[in-house]
Amino acid sequence: MRSLPPYRISGFDEQKTLTETGDTLKRWRQNTIGRRIGWLGLGLLLIGGLFTLVIWSGPNRAAPSEKNSSRAGHGPSEPIQTSDRLPKGVNIRQPDGPPRVATGKTNSLGEPVTVQCATCHATTESNHDLQGVKELDEFHQGLEYQHGALHCLSCHNPEDYNTLRLANGRSLPFSKVKTLCAQCHGTQARDYRNGSHGGMVGAWDLSQGGRYRNNCIDCHDPHHPEYPKLMPVFEPKPPRTAPSQPANKEKH
Amino acid sequence: MSDTNSDSTPDQGTSRRTAMKAMGLTLGAAAFAKAIAPLTQWTADLSLDEFLQKHYKELSNDELANVIERLEAETKEEYGAEVEINDYRPEPGVQFGYALNLSICIGCRKCAEACHKENNHDRASQESYIRVLEMDKGSTNLENGNANYKHPVPKSDKYYMPVQCQQCDYPPCVDVCPVEATWKENDGIVVVDYNWCIGCRYCEAACPYHARRFNWTKPQVPKDQINPNQGYLSNRIRPQGAMEKCTFCLHRTRQGQMPACLEACPTGARVFGNLLDPNSTIRWVLENKRVFVLKEDLGTKPRFYYFFDE
Structure with a gap:
């Protein structure tokens, strides 16, 4: 399978190892501090807490909408790191030029x-x-x-094998291979142009950042274009369930 | 008369009045003890500041800044990770919408994996806001959807339907919340104030799309896997006992970026954008493709659309 382009998928590396969850549960059970503080202390805490809540919540309950607008300036202090950002505009990956064909031989370095x-x-x-x-x-x-009933020369240009050939006989550089595909795959080309076919990364709002898009041949090998079958990743696990109640829980 | 009465009182021992007083005091003390009994469940995980923290909508700028500072410090202390939590606000003139092309989705589950990493989910349980269902071609019966498939995809007689929060315009999960800890924001995203949530899970039961997740345990994420770009209402590490849900990655999307699940999709099955922008890709899909929503008959008005290619 053709390896997918080295796009940034998210801001950090592959996970390494997983840690166990058991010790959190133990902490939850053991660290109850109610035992350590006397009833009097708890009572005072509660009264004090309630008092503070009442004082604080009073004037602020009014006009939540006004609050929203006044808080607009609080927002994100800075946009996310510029290194995370792509160049402005929509950039579509393109083949650098004519492909190079493996001869099946290796040089002295093993390449x-x-x-x-x-x-x-x-x-x-x-x-x-x-x-x-x-x-x-x-x-x-x-x-x-x-790839259907196509022959080599349906796409390759016998006049100049470093270029492609459109159905009308005109030559086409390899970098514009999308045009060649679009001759037959019009609906896919239309969907691609309108952003609903083909992987992409970057910004939905182009005024706030750039976008990178795949080319047809990033996903579809032109010689056998069906998207390859693959094993799904990230097999679901049973969901987390309720931890058993602490044994020393007070009976009500 | 009054003299004889007053003379005889000392002989009767405890008077009725005193007994009533004592009983009242006892009952009062018992009631008070009962009232504050929940405090015995107070754990070291819950700081006083957190206990007294106000609802997100009632926090002033300074208070919110303090809360965020405290949360960042707690993350540093408990997970060892330096993170930056921001309060990303809805942008005016933006209504988010999401569409998914079922003809293109191959069921590789890379979206679910990206969600897991982006949103600092519990690692051991592989929590994710996205559940990918393997469906029989010719049927949209979710009851027959299988999320636990383990074979090369796509299978020829199946199609694949990722399901996540539909960001409904009439969200039943918001209606049932007894403490208003979850609400719909101006750009259409349904959010949770994780610190206000009491963990009753009514919303989980009310959601027809099975989109909400509950933190039965404190999420475990290794330090080096924590995504440091965090939103107060989105992917900051959730406390134990709080509900969580997909927020369309608002810490990214309110900055103009695509959600993580879309970027991870290798086939481009996902389309995201502003429903108010007539030139957006999401609008093109809604205007040119045959879209449908899940469980339309419930009247929840989802913001998440599915479509097939012709």
């Missing part, structure tokens, strides 16, 4: 050797009758291909 399309195709004659990858004797072996 895979990749070549540009034109490295071979500049001198190789195009085979317009080719029906699919399976007919090839060499190179592009093992390329998984399942």
